[in-house]
Structures are given as structure tokens and as C-alpha cells.
Amino acid sequence: xxxxxxxxxxxxxxxxxxxxxxxxxxxxxxxxxxxxxxxxxxxxxxxxxxxxxxxxxxxxxxxxxxxxxxxxxxxxxxxxxxxxxxxxxxxxxxxxxxxxxxxxxxxxxxxxxxxxxxxxxxxxxxxxxxxxxxxxxxxxxxxxxxxxxxxxxxxxxxxxxxxxxxxxxxxxxxxxxxxxxxxxxxxxxxxxxxxxxxxxxxxxxxxxxxxxxxxxxxxxxxxxxxxxxxxxxxxxxxxxxxxxxxxxx
Amino acid sequence: xxxxxxxxxxxxxxxxxxxxxxxxxxxxxxxxxxxxxxxxxxxxxxxxxxxxxxxxxxxxxxxxxxxxxxxxxxxxxxxxxxxxxxxxx
Amino acid sequence: xxxxxxxxxxxxxxxxxxxxxxxxxxxxxxxxxxxxxxxxxxxxxxxxxxxxxxxxxxxxxxxxxxxxxxxxxxxxxxxxxxxxxxxxxxxxxxxxxxxxxxxxxxxxxxxxxxxxxxxxxxxxxxxxxxxxxxxxxxxxxxxxxxxxxxxxxxxxxxxxxxxxxxxxxxxxxxxxxxxxxxxxxxxxxxxxxxxxxxxxxxxxxxxxxxxxxxxxxxxxxxxxxxxxxxxxxxx
Numbered sequence: 293x294x295x296x297x298x299x300x301x302x303x304x305x306x307x308x309x310x311x312x313x314x315x316x317x318x319x320x321x322x323x324x325x326x327x328x329x330x331x332x333x334x335x336x337x338x339x340x341x342x343x344x345x346x347x348x349x350x351x352x353x354x355x356x357x358x359x360x361x362x363x364x365x366x367x368x369x370x371x372x373x374x375x376x377x378x379x380x381x382x383x384x385x386x387x388x389x390x391x392x393x394x395x396x397x398x399x400x401x402x403x404x405x406x407x408x409x410x411x412x413x414x415x416x417x418x419x420x421x422x423x424x425x426x427x428x429x430x431x432x433x434x435x436x437x438x439x440x441x442x443x444x445x446x447x448x449x450x451x452x453x454x455x456x457x458x459x460x461x462x463x464x465x466x467x468x469x470x471x472x473x474x475x476x477x478x479x480x481x482x483x484x485x486x487x488x489x490x491x492x493x494x495x496x497x498x499x500x501x502x503x504x505x506x507x508x509x510x511x512x513x514x515x516x517x518x519x520x521x522x523x524x525x526x527x528x529x530x531x532x533x534x535x536x537x538x539x540x541x
Numbered sequence: 542x543x544x545x546x547x548x549x550x551x552x553x554x555x556x557x558x559x560x561x562x563x564x565x566x567x568x569x570x571x572x573x574x575x576x577x578x579x580x581x582x583x584x585x586x587x588x589x590x591x592x593x594x595x596x597x598x599x600x601x602x603x604x605x606x607x608x609x610x611x612x613x614x615x616x617x618x619x620x621x622x623x624x625x626x627x628x629x630x
Numbered sequence: 631x632x633x634x635x636x637x638x639x640x641x642x643x644x645x646x647x648x649x650x651x652x653x654x655x656x657x658x659x660x661x662x663x664x665x666x667x668x669x670x671x672x673x674x675x676x677x678x679x680x681x682x683x684x685x686x687x688x689x690x691x692x693x694x695x696x697x698x699x700x701x702x703x704x705x706x707x708x709x710x711x712x713x714x715x716x717x718x719x720x721x722x723x724x725x726x727x728x729x730x731x732x733x734x735x736x737x738x739x740x741x742x743x744x745x746x747x748x749x750x751x752x753x754x755x756x757x758x759x760x761x762x763x764x765x766x767x768x769x770x771x772x773x774x775x776x777x778x779x780x781x782x783x784x785x786x787x788x789x790x791x792x793x794x795x796x797x798x799x800x801x802x803x804x805x806x807x808x809x810x811x812x813x814x815x816x817x818x819x820x821x822x823x824x825x826x827x828x829x830x831x832x833x834x835x836x837x838x839x840x841x842x843x844x845x846x847x848x849x850x851x852x853x854x855x856x857x858x859x860x861x862x863x864x865x
Binding site: 313328329331332335336339378381382385386389390392393491495498502505506509510512513516517 | 563587
């Protein structure tokens, strides 16, 4: 059931990603100041934007989990944060490469996206240890949701604070989405955001489908082969009970 | 686009320092997506193994039923057998 | 007890006050958190003296030293905040009592706020004597306002994280790794606000936007923590 639409989504992602790469390499004009190196922008900034949106969305899912008590929402919130963390790492690495290429250092503190990205990463990196240290699955879901809501609200606030602290000293050297980007660049940028969003959504769907399948097969094994056939569930950071088995239903 | 066309257009990419950094950034994305695919592959293998166990068990039960019970034909599926076992336990 | 029970129905703030009074009484009879936090702060100032290799600090360096020290000292208090409840079954008592659960959050937040204020009453003068170069007097009113806003941030986030971590397996690890990143925006604003106050010829008041940022942080996290605290006690 979770696998439905995966093929269409995969194809759409493939098309959008290929289009992005082709446009970035062959079509987008070179930036007047930074030259070719500016093209990392089409990778780094969309990844960053998608990550930040995903964190906020995970907070909304977590809110739904608390309101409904449904394990399904916990699973969605967990998977979104999990994949957003991976995107976050991609954003940090590409940002570091960009910083090295244009300023000669692997890290610059006057680039607010990069800095707030690191802070947000440090916060969300504690999500899995927090889950891991709670054994009762029901309480794990509840506490993780509380964390996700707080952290989701933290993301924009943190970005604002970092931006305030940096923009004073150093004027921004390049335009972002809302700062006078030439039409062609803007187009490529938007295509790239769509592509990264599709990629994110695709991976989230894959992950949810895989987890649901694993639980279903596990339940099947238990029914057919008895309790001995399934390895006992160890402590896990991931949501451990299939939504079908959740007491909330 | 056929590969030759890409090769023909490729010199548009500057192979100096800047080009290498941009390439590195995109390689990071590809590498991480590929790592994800690899992790997915191992998970898929485990799923297939577990499914294999289930299939084997179902086969065994169907054979058993066909052999032992004369009144009950092979038409009775594994679901009944599973239900019976569940009731017994 | 019966006297308290009779009072409880009178006003919604009663349970909060009762819980708060219990915490303050505990701390007064057997001082635990506050002395530890004070000692920790002063030790940290000494460590900064040797670590930085400087006799005097001022400006943004002074603001950083002071605020980071307060932050780390607060972690000690946050770690201890719910220990009594956890060990003596106070959670069950609160759950069974016919009171609003957020009363516990309000009481703990207020207790932490008062603890931090008391710690700062000792730690800030100690800082001024031990490390601070310029005279602290000209920026003192603004410093008090800023520190009050910082305490508000620390106590709302701290009470929430303490409740989040208390029933996990690794409480003392979870508290700092979750709290410190959460407090980064507050630290940014507070450090920027304090820097001119601790400088030799700095302004007597920081730029309003840093205080506004701190206020916004307090508001957002205070309300959020208040809204979600319920879910941490539902057992």
C-alpha cells in the first residue's frame, strides 16, 4: 500500500534531477563574480531549503501524533527527520566545499545558512539517541514527538538569530532566492528545488514502505513459525511496533 | 541524450579548480544517494530471506496436509492450518 | 496535607505555588543545586583565567565567558530538577492529584528561574572581581534585564528538557546534548546584548533588537513548552 505510486514518483525524480544537472552544467549562465563555482549554489541551497522545510514538516507530523496518538504519524515524523538528517549532512558537505572553493576555507562563520545548518544538525543529531534511550515504544513515540515539535519551532527561530548576528558585520555576497537573481538562474534554481523535494519525498516513501513491509513480514513469521522464529526486538531508535498492531487503533 | 552528445558538450565544463569543486559537491550527493541505495539493498535481501522462510513453511504445511489427512483435501489452504495452530497453542 | 487539599480548589495557581514552595523548602533544608552551581561557576572562571591566559577580559570575550559559564551551570540545575520527583514518586502524586499538570511545569520553571537568579547574584559579582576588566556599573541595569531574559529562556527550555530526559536511560547525557543546541539562539542574542555592557567604554544599553530576539525566544519556547508539557506526564 505504501509502495503505490513509487514508480511514478521515481520517474518524476529521475527526470527532475537529470534536468537539474543538465541545466546547471550546460545552460545556466556563469555568475559574474564567482564564475563557475557559483553553480554549487544550485545544489547546496535547494538541499538546505528542503531540509529546513522537512524539519518543520516533521514537527507538524509529531503534533498530529500527539493529537491522534497514532503510531503512523510517529513513523512519518521519524522517517522525515531521519532523511532530513542525511540531507542536512549533504548540505553541510556541499556548503563546506563551496566555502573552500570561493573563500579558501573549509568553514566560514559569516554564511548564515551554513552556520544555522550546523546548529540545527547538532540539535537533530540528538533525536536518535533520545529515542534510543527510551524503551517503552509508546512513551518513545510521545517523547520523540515533543522533541520534534520543539525542534521544529527552533529551526526558523535559530535561522533568524544566526542571520541577525551575521548580516550586521558582513553584507551577503550573493543573492539568494529572494535577492535579485537573474531570470535564467532563478529558473534553474526552482527546477533544482523541485528535484530535491521530489528526491526527498521519494526516499521518505521508500523508507516508510520498507519499514511497513518489514513489520508485516515479521508479523507473518510470528503467525506461521511461532514466536521463536522472530528475533526479539532489541532496543531501537526506530519506531518498533507496526501501525496495525498499535493499541491506538 | 546519447552519451556521445554529452561528451561533445563536456568541454563546456572548466576542468580547472572551480570545476573540480563543483564536481566534488555533486559527487557528494550522488555518493550519499548510492550509499542509501546500498543500505536499501541489504534490507531488501533480509526481507527476501524472511519471505523465503515463510514460503518454505507454507509449502511444508500444504504437503503435510495432502499426505496425512484423507478427509481434508489439499484445497484447504495454509491459512486454515495457521489458524488451527493458533487455536491449539 | 488536608490544608493543602482544601486550598487546591480555591485557585488554579494554588497547586503551582504549593509545588514551588515544596521545591524551595527542599533546597533550603538540604541545599544541593544552588551551591553546586555557584561553585561550578567560580571554578569555571578560574579555569577560563588559565585557559585563556588572561587576567582581565572585556567586551564580547567577557560576555562569552560569563554567559557560557551560566549556561553550563544551568545544565547542572536542569539535570537535578526532577530527580526528587523521579526517586520519591512525585510524578504519580501529581498525576493522581486533581490539579492541572502544567502546574508542575510552571512550578519547576519558576524554581529554576529563582535558582539561576540566586546563582547569578553570587556568580556575576565573582566574575566582576575575578575576571572583568572594565567597571561593571555603567551597564548594570541592562545586564540585569538581559540576564533575567536569559534565565527565562533557560528555565522554560530547562524544565521541559529535564522532564523529557528524566525517565530515559541516559538522563545526564541527554540533558546537555539536547539543551545546549536549543539554547544557541538565546546565547547569540544574549552575548551580543552583553558585549557592549562589559566593554570599557561601551553603551549602557544594548541594541533593542537583541533584547527583542531574547524576548521572542522566551515567548515562543515558553508557550511551546507550556503546550506540550502535558504529553510528557501522560502515563
